[in-house]
Amino acid sequence: MAGTTDASVTEREALDRAIADYLAHLQDIRRASTHTVVGYARDLAAAADYFAGHGIDDWRRVTAADMRELLAARHRGGARPTSLARLASAVRSFYVWRMRQGLSETNPAADVRAPKKPARLPETIDVDDLAAMLDATPADTLEVRDHAMLELFYTAGIRLAEAVGLDVTDLDLAAGEARVIGKGNRQRMVPVGSRAAAALKHWLTERPNLAGPGEAALFVSRRGTRLSRSSVAARMERWAISHGLPVHLHPHKLRHSFATHMLESSADLRAVQELLGHANIATTQIYTHLDFSHLARIYDAAHPRAHGEAEE
The missing domain is CATH 1.10.150 (DNA polymerase; domain 1)
Incomplete structure (x- = not known):
């Protein structure tokens, strides 16, 4: 200066x-x-x-x-x-x-852009920490529900809104899959691993104790109605604290963990993007030739909780 x-x-x-x-x-x-x-x-x-x-x-x-x-x-x-x-x-x-005002002929700032804010890397949870948390035994009906939710979030990498919007009829546990409605009202099939399937079967036996008459929602509150987003997040954090997870837990962190662990195991970015239901239309167009059977094979080979003995 x-x-x-x-x-x-x-x-x-x-x-x-x-x-x-x-x-x-x-x-x-x-x-x-x-x-x-x-x-x-x-x-x-x-x-x-x-x-x-x-x-x-x-x-x-x-x-x-x-x-x-x-x-x-x-x-x-x-x-x-x-x-x-x-x-x-x-x-x-x-x-x-x-x-x-006729005071300048050009605008020197017209095409000048500031440096972009660096993208924050999504936070993930260590595989072993997640396994220890998910292997905990539910203590009551609400914890049976919470455990099923957690397993489903991690088995399929679904969004919070997608989980809350699930109905019982969206599950096909025999086929190991579920139908979710993502952003833009786009429907996709997501895989349900064996451990998640076992947790969901357990929840379905307990669900009639809470669900109100005619309630279609898969996950219901103690009042018998569809569980809210805020309740899912709160119950998820409660489970993490009570079962010793050393980091903060929220639904999107489980989604990031799903994607990260899948990529670390398979290195198949295209399959993971399809499984996540990314909204980017260019990405969607690139991967439209991938059918669910291909994605299921990638999932079965790569996801850390797709196989193994599961307690009913």
């Missing part, structure tokens, strides 16, 4: 005057909220600081390369991707106004 010389002060004052005119436009003409005006003022001041420190005293001299260097410098300084995106957006909007 340049030192505090008369020249740098002049440069910064020239940049500030232009910002002040734009902020007045936002406040008086556009009637923008105080929050918006303050945010734009802060981001544009940061840009002006950088440009003045690099000898740029006129917004018309700013280039796309200057904008990229600004964002790179802020990124190196520890600014988060969301902050950088907001800064780029503020400068872009500022130049849109300047061009409409």
Whole structure:
């Protein structure tokens, strides 16, 4: 950055005057909220600081390369991707106004994008920890239900909404599969491993003790009605705590664990994506030639709880 010389002060004052005119436009003409005006003022001041420190005293001299260097410098300084995106957006909007006023011919921020926020890797649970938790013996009717839910989540990698939406008639335990309705109302078949099938059979013998007359839902509450999403999540966490799982448990973590453990065992990304029912249409189109029998063979060979002795 340049030192505090008369020249740098002049440069910064020239940049500030232009910002002040734009902020007045936002406040008086556009009637923008105080929050918006303050945010734009802060981001544009940061840009002006950088440009003045690099000898740029006129917004018309700013280039796309200057904008990229600004964002790179802020990124190196520890600014988060969301902050950088907001800064780029503020400068872009500022130049849109300047061009409409005939004050600038181009928008140097038009095609400049901030670095993307790095994708968070989904959290998974160790196979042995999961096995120890799932091998626990249910203590009562509600725990029989919870155990069946947990086994189904892990055996099939289903979403919370898909599990809650299941009806008894969606299960075909003899065939080792279940029908679920995923995002976009898309129906798919998912495999049910032997341990999950045993847990579900146990639950089906206990279910009449809770289910209300005519209730179709596979998983029901103590009131006899379809179990809610929040109840599933709460009961899942309760089971994990009471049976010694060393990490927090929620339905989506089981789904991630299913996918991760399947990929580690099979390395068949296409089959796993089909089993998960991904909503991406391009992915769906790529894998439409895979039939359920192929997916079942991949599942039987790869899933850690697809086989083995299961207690009734």
